[in-house]
Amino acid sequence: MKIIYRYLLVELIQPFLFGVFAFTSIFVGTDVLISLAKMMSQYGVPLLTIVKLFFLSLPQVIVLTFPMSMLLATLLSFGRLSGDSEVIALKAGGISFIKIVTPVLIVGLLISGLTIFFDNSLVPASLNTYEEIVWKLKHGTVRPKTQKNLVISPVDSQTGKLDYILTADKYDGNTQMLEGVTWQDYEDGKLVTSIQAKKAEWLEEEWVFIDGTIYTITDNGQVPQTTFKRFNMKSNLDRTPTQITRNQKEPEEMTLSELSEHIELMEEEGRDVKELKVVYHQRYAVPFACFIFALVGAPLGLQPNRSGSSIGLGLSIIVIFIYYTLMTIGSSMGEGGSIAPWLGAWIQNIIFTIVGVGLMYKASR
Structure with a gap:
């Protein structure tokens, strides 16, 4: 059984790393590089500083790609296993689909935890440094506090x-x-x-x-x-x-503990903090999508004609689009007070979990 699990993990990790590289390249090429190029032409920023800003912008981008990459990896790996009839062979050997998918779900959960850790430590630190450098380039002085x-x-x-x-x-x-x-x-x-x-x-x-x-x-x-x-x-x-200084920071520049304390202080002052609460809960909800996408992607990858990598990539884009559409709607409702902020941040995960459990039940029959 350990050999099978090791084999399944190898099948998963390779497309996951490919997904991180591919999605990161897309975000970098369509956003980061354009911003840095404009900065270089407008302010005459030295090449060494541009390189430094490039690497400082990567943590936020890479963390954002983890859920997408997990979905793509699950679809591609299970699509290949299904296309080569390896899933049928495993089931014939007495291994249920639930046991087959268990290591993938564990990996999804671990990557969710890793994403929360990076989003709470590396990302705020890199964003703070990035904003301080950009401010100094634009205004010629240190970012004021x-x-x-x-x-x-x-x-x-x-x-x-x-x-x-x-x-x-x-x-x-x-x-x-x-x-x-x-x-x-x-x-x-x-x-x-x-x-x-x-x-x-x-x-x-x-x-x-x-x-x-x-x-x-x-x-x-x-x-x-x-x-x-x-x-x-x-x-x-x-x-x-x-x-007091924290009032000048964006929520993305704060750690979770800083953001929680900031929300508490704003509440004490009678401020409307629904938007901040939605952002806070999303700092947990979006990373948890790694596990959710593994739950949804595994049974979807077993569907007929899903073995091709191009089809797997297309399906992952559709699923991601639906996920972020639901997240946008939920966030708007949470910020507007139609629903509780925590529900607005988690509603897309709740819906996808229900869908994933249904697909898992169908695939295991």
Whole structure:
């Protein structure tokens, strides 16, 4: 049995690697190279930098091709086995179709896990570096970590009312400094304290307000004032510089933990995060398509007249088109609130799983 499984895995790995190379070449040729060529002509980018940008763009492209390549590999390998009557021979030897397809499903699951790992580590790091280089090429300076007109207004999770409002004219991520700061503290939805400061610095893991005035709103309407040179906010202001800077990142540039924390902070501020939640769940759903496509591709590859590589490639394109069409529809519905964000991200996997199980049942009879 081990020899048979090893034989099936060899049959699967070769077309999978071919699929990764083929689909990567298509994406690179139709998108990456065109973008780099325009950049080279417009900004006079040195060839060495272009090569560096090319390799930095590859991780995101390669990860995107894993599900497609898994589908193509499953269709081609099982199409060949079926065309050469090897599946019939295995069944005649007492090996059921479920046992034949088991190692393929395991490989699909492993590649799904590998895709999630790469998408959570290598891809965000490479995208960050890519964007920093491109920014410097276009603007001549390092990518700024500044944010103007910053507003943070979280809601108290226990009362459901406004906790505090922090506004700043500017946040400089390089110096970790807020300029033109106003802090308003609320208790049970009622304003109790207001602080205005010239600036605030992140020192020793806390925000320190500098050169400002504290206004305390009393029950009888009086507003006594206290000026200060330095005032430690301690745990009152719970946003770190990293969390503030993260607002400038695209979701693709964040790791899953960063994106999850970002969504939580946005929810605290009462922001609409349905789109971000769909993106978060898709970071799991799309890699899991490697397993789903193995589930669908194995029985499809056994169908008559499916042994040709050109037919297998054509069928894989059709399946991929249907998959991403369903994903687009589900994402739109999840972002619009018609369905839950997690369902919008996973709906195409759910549909394809049902289809795959049905095809597997039919093939095993």
